[in-house]
Amino acid sequence: MATQQPAPYPPLHGGQLVLATFAVALATFMNVLDTSIANVAIPTISGNLGVSVDEGTWVITVFAAANAVSIPLTGWLTQRLGQIKLFVGAVALFTLASFLCGIAPNLPVLLFARVLQGVVAGPLIPMSQAILLGSYPKEKSSMALALWAMTATVGPIAGPSLGGWITDRYSWSWIFYINIPVGIFAALVSWSIYRHRESPTRKLPIDLVGLCLLITWVGALQIMLDKGRDLDWFSSGLIVGLAVTAFVSFVLFVIWELTEAHPIVDLRLFGQRNFLGGTVAISIAYGVFFGNLVLLPQWMQEYLNYRSVDAGMVMAPLGIFALVLSPVVGKLLPKSDARIIATVAFLTFAGVFYMRADYVLEIDTWHLVLPTLLQGIPMALFFIPLTAIILSGQPPHRIPAAAGLSNFVRVFCGAIGTSIAGTVWNDRTVLHHERLTEAANADNPLFAHQIDMIRSLLHLDTNAANNLFDSTVNAQAAMMGLNDIFFVSAIIFLLIIPLIWITRPAKGGGGADASGAH
Known part of the structure; x- marks a missing residue:
């Protein structure tokens, strides 16, 4: 039977383990980086390709959707090709697709390349989880998950700042070209270390x-x-x-x-309480988080006149606490209840979004940076415990399928979150604009007086004064619409906390059982 696999390979040690972890982490980082690196570059890409910003947003959503569709294939592909061949092949094809994105001359070609990139990226995250878990001793499985989570969380965080800097200094094409050396290195090192540790294969019907x-x-x-x-x-x-x-x-x-x-997708996994609660909780949380991650730099560029590099730098502090705390969580997890750590994360997320819910157009950079900095704390606290809960109790042969399905739901929720956030922001902006301009007509003496003041102070004609007024109101309406999204996001994080508590406490804080990949 397929479930009776040969004796597991022994854990890696010393410099080989360090190098292997670095290579696998780089591949993961390259993948998750591309989920957000284009965020701040969308206005630039749209302008260069001659399309609207709304159309340019497809660069983000088609990648996420294609990625989500291909992730469930991981379990089947693993059994047909083997973990290592699949992982290294996916890294190589992702590198090629990144090159095609960089040379794209128009939006259709870029979208095609992004779909290809998303498809081949599908197996990377679940495979990286399984490979790392198989490389560490069983008692170190929580640390393996922590190291994986550092790259999985920091990638989307580093994306906006890195993408903004590259777009401002060079060209948007380079946000894709930077994957080429990273991908080549990750593929070569992973193959050199893991090629003799291939998993068993068998031919299954598709x-x-x-x-x-x-x-x-x-x-x-x-x-x-x-x-x-x-x-x-x-x-x-x-x-x-x-x-x-x-x-x-x-x-x-x-x-x-x-x-x-x-x-193709083992939906029976949802019959397991831990898999169900953990997957739904992490997916909704990621969808809300990622939707906001797309909107915030876009708002800064469109209404606060931030350059792409400046908007990216405002988002950069998100990675500080995420990097610092991830190893700490990895050490604490075997001795703690993963559900408590995840609950603290969601409460902190709610607090951060509530802080943002009273933004004003005159906001200074520090008050933009502070919530972003603090958001790094729950980023470190929710990925690792929930991943441990999801994978706890899974036998070795089901780790790729379980990781693949949970990541499919999470990534797809990220794509849906981006679309919903953009739509809601637009609708709320229109609503607030209508409310703010209800009394803005020539019959209102207060409005007429305001226009006269604008004309006299800025030496404008009536049309120019009206246009300036409308622009100001539109900026105010957009800010109010964004504040609505922040407030609702805080509420959502509070409402999904019970999902964590339908799960059972995972042995060793959730980490030990996750080591079933051994």
């Missing part, structure tokens, strides 16, 4: 029906979310058709996968 249904419902839902705002949502026949397609194909997908002998 679940083509399940794969087609997965692509259909994910694609239809993502397009619906991205185009809904432009097409006035359900007043559009296309949006209605996409919604129906997404719903029907999703229902068929669930039914098929639960009855298929070799499903």
Whole structure:
């Protein structure tokens, strides 16, 4: 039977373990970096390619959607190719796709390259988890998860600052070119160390029906979310058709996968309490976090006149506490209840978003940086415990499938979170603009007096004064809309805390059992 695998390979030691960890971490970092590095560059990319910012946002969402679709293939590909061949091959193809992104002359070509990049990136995160867990002694499994989490959390954090700096100093193409040397190094080192530690393989039939249904419902839902705002949502026949397609194909997908002998996605994992609670909690949290991570630098550039590099630098402190605390959490986890640590993380997230919920247009840089700095604390506290809870109790052969499915849900929620956050921000901005301008008409003496003051102080004609007033109101409305999102985000983090507590306490704080990859 496939579950009766040969004796596990012994853990790595010394310099080989350090180098292997660094190479695998670099591959993970390269992958997760590309989920956010384009965030601050979207206005620049859109301008250079001659498209709107809304269209440019597809650079982010198509990557996330393609990545999400391919992640569930990890379990099947692992058994067909082996962990090491799959991991190294994915790193090499990701490097090639990054080159294609950099040379893209227009948006369709760039989107095609980003889809390819997202598809080949699918196995990287679950495989990196499994490979690292198999490289460390069982008692060090929590530390292995902590080291993995450092790269998984710092990548999206470093993306905006690095992307802003590269875009400002060089060209947006270089946000993709920087993956080339990193990918080559990670692939060569990983292959040299792990090529003799390949996992057993067996030929399994591919679940083509399940794969087609997965692509259909994910694609239809993502397009619906991205185009809904432009097409006035359900007043559009296309949006209605996409919604129906997404719903029907999703229902068929669930039914098929639960009855298929070799499903592309093992939905039975959701029958495990820890997997269900941990996956839903980490996915909703990531969706809210990532949606805000996209909006904040965009707001700074559009309404506070920050350069892309400046917006990126405001986001950079997010990585300080995440880096410092991740190893600490790794050491504490075996002696602690992972649920308590994750709860503290969600409470801190809620506090950070509440701090942001009263932003004003005159805000100084420090008050933008402070919540960003503090947000690094829950970033370190929620990834590691929830990952440990999700993987706790999984036998070795199910680690890739469990990691793949949980990461699929998390990454897809990140894509959905980006689309929903952008749509809600636009709708709330329009609503606040209407409310702020209800009395802005020529019959209102206060409004007329205000326009006269603008004209006299700035020596403008009436049209110019009205345009300036509208621009000011629009900036105020956008800020108020963003504050609404921050406040709701804080509430969401409080509401998902009970999900953590439907799980059972994982042995050793969740880390020990996760070492089933050995």
